[in-house]
Amino acid sequence: MARITSRTPAASASANRFLDDIDGVLGLPLATDSRFVDLVEATPDPQQAALGLLRVLEQTDDDGAAFVAAAGASGPGPVSGDDLNRPLLARLLRVLGTSEAMVDHLVRHPDSLGLLLEQAPYLMISTPQASASALRHTLLGAVGADADTSAPRAEHIGTDGIARLRRAYRDVLLRLMADDLFAESPEEIVDLVTAVLSDLAAAAMEAALAIARAELDPTGEVRLAVIALGKTGARELNYVSDVDVVFVLASDSSDEQRRVATEMAQRMRAILSDPGAEPALWEVDTALRPEGKAGALVRTMSEYEHYYSDIAKNWEFQALLKARPVAGDPEVGEAFADTFGPQVWVAAGREGFIDGIRAMRRRVVDLIPAAEAPRQIKLGRGGLRDVEFSAQLLQLVHGQSDDEIRTPNTLLALAALGEHGYIGQDDAAAFSAAYRFMRVVEHRVQIPRMLRNALIPDDEAKLRMLARSVFSSGTRSGARLEETRRDYSKQVTRLHDQIFYRPILDAAVGVHGAVVDAHHRGTSLQAAADRLRAFGYHDPQGALGHIKSLTTGMSRTALVIKQVLPALLDWFSDGVDPDAALLSFRRLTDSLSSSGWFLKMLRDSGLAAKSVAEVLTLSGYATELLLRQPAAVAWLDDYRSLAARDPEVLGAEIDGLLSRHQGSAVSRIRETYSRELLRIALRDVLDVGDRAEVPGDLSDLMDLAVSGALQAVRLDLDDETIPAYDFAVVAMGRWGGREIGYFSDADAMFVYRAHDEGLDAEARAKLSKHVNKVALQLTSRLKASEGAKGIDLDADLRPEGKNGPLVRTFASYQSYYAKWSEPWEAQALLRARPVAGDDSLTADFTALIDPLRYPSQMPTKALTQVRTLKARMEDERLPKGADKRRHLKLGRGSLSDVEWTVQLLQLRYAHSVPGLRTTSTLPALMVAAEAGLIPAEDAAELAAAWQLATDVRSAVMLFRGRTAEALPDEHSELEATARLLGYPAGAGRELEDDYLRATRHARAVMEQRFYEF
Template sequence: MAGITSRTTSVPEATARFLHELDELLGQPLATDSRFVDLLMATPDPHGAALGLLRVVEAAGKDSAALLKAVRSGTSDSLAEDELNRPLLARLLAVMGTSEAMVDHLVRHPDSLPLLLAPDAFLLISTPAASAVALREDMLRAVGADPADSAPQAAVTGDEGIKALRRTYRDAVLRLVADDLAAEAPEEIVDHVMAVLSDLAAAALDAALAIARAEADGGGDVRLAVIALGKTGARELNYVSDVDVVFVLDSAADEDTRSLATDLAQRTRAVLSDAGGEPALWEVDTALRPEGKAGALVRTLSEFEHYYADIAQNWEFQALLKARPIAGDVGVGDQFSQSLLPLVWKAASREGFIDGIRSMRRRVVDLIPAAEAPRQIKLGRGGLRDVEFSAQMLQLVHGRTDEDIRTPNTLVALEELGEHGYIGQQDASVFSTAYRFMRVVEHRVQIPRMMRNALIPDDDGKLRMLARSVFRSGSRTGARLEETRRDFARQVTRLHEQIFYRPILEAAVGVHGAVVDAHKRGSSLQAAADRLQAFGYRDPQGSLGHIKALTTGVSRTAMVIKQVLPALLDWFSDGVEPDRALLAFRRLSESLASSGWFLKMLRDSGLAAKSVADVLSLSGYATELLLRQPAAVAWLDKFDNLTARDQKVLTAEVDGLLRRHGAVAVTPIRETYSRELLRIALRDVLDVGDRAEIPGDLSDLMDLAVRGALEAVRTDLDAPEIPDYEFAVIAMGRWGGREIGYFSDADAMYVFRPKNDGLDAEAKGRLSKHLNKVALQLSTRLKASEGAQGVDLDADLRPEGKNGPLVRSFSSFQAYYAKWSQPWEAQALLRARPVAGDEDLIKDFLSLIDPLRYPTQMPQKALTQVRTLKARMEDERLPRNADKRRHLKLGRGSLSDVEWTVQLIQLEHGHELEGLRTTSTLQALEAATEAGLLPVEDAQQLAAAWQLATDVRSAVMLFRGRTAESLPGDHTELEATARLLGYAAGEGHDLEDDYLRTTRHARAVMEHRFYGF
């Protein structure tokens, strides 16, 4: 069959087949009527419209004559001789060509077709204020209940009542869809559409409760109210969404009444949500009730009051912002509103309230599957939720003192916020326009199948149909839809930082830089301080002072910082100590104020600006290093700049410094060390690369600095009168294991050997004194200075500790180890690693200590001594009042437990197993597992605890700039530590739980493998 061509439009063959079938059914020449064909082809899906109309006409049978009568404007019996009612026909075809779900409804109930054709079809949106009352009356009458009754009871119950309720609901949705799709500018009526959907949901709940009452509460004695939350409460429900509610019972109710109320609530939910002869409407979601799904479905008002007074979490008060009684007992609903809604504005002053809300928003975004994020109209960046979030945040900050902005509806809130000056009226208009457009798109995504959906289709054909349903004129392509949506998303994202932080800048420097009325000035400053405090700034007045210092004036620096500071303030507040970050940024900016590249980078590189904010707000350690070397901020323009430098390149750099500077090379070597330490710290804070490599990188860097410094010191101090000698630095402890953190001292031993065996006593004394001076100078010159970080050498692990000589000869080491060495010293030697000095001496020293640390046999007495010493350490070295579960080094299952367990295995089996002859704890643990000395599961638990304790120590050092003995107990410090370890905002206690669980498991393994329990 050939297609049909009208004066303006060509109809595809498959669609034409449906039109010819319509001709036969109706007895009218629709297929050849160009007026009808042009209207059909203007629908979003002409093929679907033709098929839908055909299905409805087939279902309607003889009643389809009403359709022809309605769309005819004349009196003739022939459609061809009459004028068409083009608006009505376009309305009918729009529904057929957009919503398969509505076609299905009409096929099930063809007698509902006249609802699309009635003259008063537009009443649903033309009088939204009256729609709530009218819809409630319609829904209650559908089940035979009296709307005037204070506790209506249905006369039609059971399956019949459910079918009547659901059909009446969908009849109303049918009319609303038609009104919505017929609108020339749907974004202008979208608030009415949302209000009608919300009122319709409320009416359905009241009718469902009427059915439940009739079935279970014939006397109507239960005073039960239904409180809507979320979009329903705000009167901004979309076509398909869960309807969030809580059920509230009169406080005077006894246990029997409570039980009956629970039955009523469950039945009400089932009437609307359970499968049945007529499809369910939507899910009645009660998960926002106190204690969530674990809590009682129904609570009395007094129980709600107690819960919110003593138990509720911060986010639960935010949920109350949109609470509204919508069904059931009016008196109980009003009492709920009067008693609980004011708590929203009191809770907004709670510590961490705003931060918790922001954290929740970030978690929602993080949970969006990566493949869906770019197509999410609701939860994606710059989407509907961002508009709602921005409005709510401003309300929660300023609604504490201004009742005029306390409204649950987003569009009303934006209008009020603009009217009261909390947001620029132009910005409020942009937000509102974006919100209206995105709501229309969301509705058009849901209308076809009436399914929950907020994703832009990735199929080109479906995207085209969506665009044609959104736009009534002009270009109706998918490209236009996507371009418009992306433009609104960009505007919403940009406005967020401006809305929250631009007024702070204006208040700090004076509105528009002008002298303002004293009262207005004071008011704006207070509002700015309120915002800063709400977003985590603990000293808002001090922060305003920093902002003023940064932005006052007309210099290029001030102008650029005014542009970037709103975003920076937002990012600082995402951190843990925004005040400290702002102060550090001020210091950094002042030191680089004359550097044009710095200002250009801040303005043009979003990555650099965000990275600066992250570093300054999360790491006091990295911040101080950066403030010593401010030019290094240029690295943050590209993360490749933070990758570890090749050791050969760094060695060549140090060699060049030694050639150029000779005896005074220690200072530039220390500067090189400080620079590379900063690079590593920045990489760590910004989570660039593999965090597990950082201890090795830090150790290699320390090796390099000590080697170079030793050569410079020897060049300076060695003189002709000093006998020739060999000298070596032996790394011990975590440095020896290449396992250091930012917190670690450099544990070392010094060994020397005269090249001439025949030195007399005087020469030996002179050499010994000289080498003590070399060791002392090496330690002194490597220490940190005002301009650079340094290395803190610690020789306390040498034989005899602080009582023994600082520098010991090789022959003295031989004599000592032959006569006096204790098992713990052999254990300490397991980590001995030469890092600097003469190769021949190093080789001989390793030959000396290897038989001690890898003995052919570990006597039982020695094993007992090691175990006894470990037990004494746990009792004696743990600080008084320290929590054994949290101490990072000596606590249960922490570093010491793991290391001593591994070292005992090395002492027992290192002689025969080469893999155990390593200074690395994790490498030795892996070797022990491969050799079958330790079960894989035990090894994994030990490794996990050791790694986590190591990471926590480094993270705390990064945050506060000083060492940590225990897992932080302070909330702020724990939160910062968690963030630095990759946990999301607000997950500090998750880190705490992970640490305690991991070390508990490791302790059990240690007690079994080390003590033999």
């Protein structure tokens, strides 16, 4: 006896029980007929197929007679195996075994069963016009509307009309699905399937509009057109997808007609999308209309003309690429297409148009949940959207001057791009094959419950069912499906990198055939330059020169660069300054071209190559350091190499340099400093580790370098003729607070003390001259050189500033602070931190200044002086013409506001609150909040503004390699700053908004708290 055995024992037993029940319903021995059982077992889910058939048969009016007739038997009576019409029955079972949603439809409408046992005509229609016309007649006929009129009105309206429309739609869908699922090679007909689905959606909108017209505009005075966008407009719709539309009204419409048109549009949406006894078809999405959900649902042609002329954003023109009139008034619809279709290609030539589109694509990818990314058919790396994006981007670049590649349909676009030489014919074919396969998989994911979905199931049983619905022969396993999908995804990813830039390489080096006739323009020098310009290269001719230099010849270096440069060019253009990145890459390659490891790393390590690109395009500062130390590029192959060095280990390294090189060690210490500075900068640019730790890491590094350099200088300069002495360097300002950035000078004071306090005048003079020489040598030797970054020691914060001695004795500091110290100097000492020199002197200096900066009480006069000085500084030190909202240090709510507020708290309360005795701003602010000296919410506002201003200063320095005084307002600089701070691409204005909001809040707190205390 034939039985189902291919499933798990439980599933097989369940399927066989359903077959037995079918026999009972029919009174026929089908369950024992091996041919029938084979048909059931061939379905994606035999258990579901058997259950679905049983459910449908139980709803038939005349028991099994209808099924017997439909099955191909000659007439009533017992059926024999010879009577089975195997292809037709197989179509039926394939649908029942794949789509529970269609089973539900047949249960609701069992008389539709016969539709599955007929050859459907929809995939046999040869032209789009024929398909659209046939489906329009079918669905309009279902609601009793005359399809041959320009403004059909339905006879069946209300809930009856809606039910008729929705059932007719699903009846067509049922027959289409049967053709699709029963096809030997579904990839070959997927374009026909999507075209029919698109035309079916258009016909449904026309029928829904006919109902709305009959209900709201029976005289047909309203001239309203429906314009489809997205997949519907391109005739590549899925089984389940939102249908994007905009509504257009004739320009001469009255206010009353506008009101009725709006009601008709709303009604059309409800007819198709609202819940009902007959389930909704799909969501009609109008979010792409001008001004989105906040804009009017219906606009006139003249209003659209004004909007697209003066207001529309670049992405809105991109959406017009797939615009197509699908329902309503044909003249209004065609006028819309004729008027706005050409504007796509005009807008595509705007500066930043292509870059904006690419940024939107990156944002979409970034929003994919990490857990879903590997299972995404549509949005993931190498998925459907990458194919669509690649084709559309090339169209937008080259379609500006070539109308032969202007088509909204992805497969047609790929064919045109290949035919006209913008991509290789083989590449076009490979893209198309991947796209066709992935569209089939996407459809098979949606068909079971007719739900919008683009995720491969992670359940093994569901994956197996999906694979059996995709493959009709051979191994129909989940493993085969996943392997095939991965292969296509890898191919798409590779092609995505290659098709944009490989022709540019060919054109740049003058490969044979690169410049060809007018029908193959894609790799001409002009087309290459156009493509580079569109992808963000401001100097495409210069870029072509660099590309030629990098890839010309048959050397190993040139051959490897040819392999990796397409991807690098793409990554450069994803950044902010691709021209600078390409030039820097050329310089880096020139430095390392003889290093086999470098070429191997570029070729074999995707992480290293992409990291190189990211650094070169985002950070001029890190790039400069890298070009000075090119071997450090090896760190990018393993991010563990970028981890912060333990200060003790680094200190031991500097001690080793001192031991080996004695007084000449400063240059090597500076090289060590430069190397570790690069490590920190690379970690920061690539967002490896905690960005909040960077100021502390930079400060620790500077401490070690200055300490080691001081020892080297003294080893070089000290001799037996110099009286014994102690010497110390005291860090001030942001260095003293361990808050430095890449922008910071090293504010410092120098102090010394003779071991013998009874030196005579000559000895004291000699020692004074010597320690000044030590300070000057320390300062000059630490400055940058051609091979290494340096440290600029700045002693302007010393007592009496530039008018005072560069180096003072400890006794002189005692005397000065006892007699002459001003409140501002006590405030400056809040950040004083000895960092180098003799321990006993640094300890005594700290003990000397603590009573000054942490006084037992702050006199009213001193308090007033600090407040007055702050107000004067805002007026006098802010550069002329500077925007007070954007200045990072002296602006409203920026660094100065926060630091002065915190320092005033320290001056007033550090004597009694030991936790305030810190040189760092944020820890002091936290302690003040914990001690109740400032409300926690106010402290949080101040901390947020201070941190953001600090981060922005460092990020701008990283990008352009020089100090920033204000929040950038130039687009590329603001964009780079945002990306370096972890914002997504295209979020520069978001950073601007965040900064202005944070500093506005901080300013309000400062004005209340600083002057209130």
